[in-house]
Amino acid sequence: MPVYWTITPKAPGTPPGAFALAAGDGAEYRLSLMPFVSMGPKGFVRIIAISAAFLTLPLLAVLGTPVLWGLLPFAGLALWALWYALSRNSAERHALREDLCLTKERIEITRTNPRKPAQHWHANPYWVRVKLAEKDGVIENYLTLEGNGRVVELGAFLSPEERAELYAKLSQALRHLR
Known part of the structure; x- marks a missing residue:
């Protein structure tokens, strides 16, 4: 799956894992999303x-x-x-990617497009809502973030299963920081 999480700092004495952090440790979640390249x-x-x-x-x-x-x-x-x-x-x-940075004070998304300027979005994570429209529209497991007066799609190039997994992990990270 072309989804890469980086979480810093790890809490001392916790087992390794994606979300093994202590409360109030100033954690910073970084997420990089890239499309799967099938032909090398x-x-x-x-x-x-x-x-x-x-x-x-x-x-x-x-x-x-x-x-x-x-x-x-x-x-x-x-x-x-x-x-x-x-x-x-x-x-x-290779040029297309989405980077998400999540801290207690701010969530930022930067989408780098191949032939267009980069797109930026930020909000307060306390007010951000993660939504997964499972089968309502044309796109299965449509993942969006709502906050700061805007709705932003996340992981448009991911498969429906990857978006569902990303939804679960991102929801868990937001709950941890609240």
Whole structure:
């Protein structure tokens, strides 16, 4: 799951765990959300190689004829378009992230978008409400935070199961800080 919690400081003498903190210890919860990247560099190379092999199969039939020179630019253009689309998608997936910082006094969310400026939201955690719309709308397990006069979606790129798990942990963290 592309959800990473960092909690500081740990209370002395408590067992390790995500929420093993003593009351009033000045805890700070940091959460980083990133989309799951399903294809790594090896998969990228394999897809390009397989596509190049399949694009050369029709060219073998016209090998040694002038028709080859007419079809070769289109095959190259198709391969380049696939390479460009996959590399741009990968770059945008790596650039997209949401960072949440939760302390007793303040909750802040910063969403970093690939081709747009970063979006910021903050509120007092005492007044923030975490809501999970399980099956009401189009999106299953729609996770939102309400506070400071705004409703902010959290983890739009996560799966419904990951959003439900995030809801439970975030609710627990907010209860701990109240």
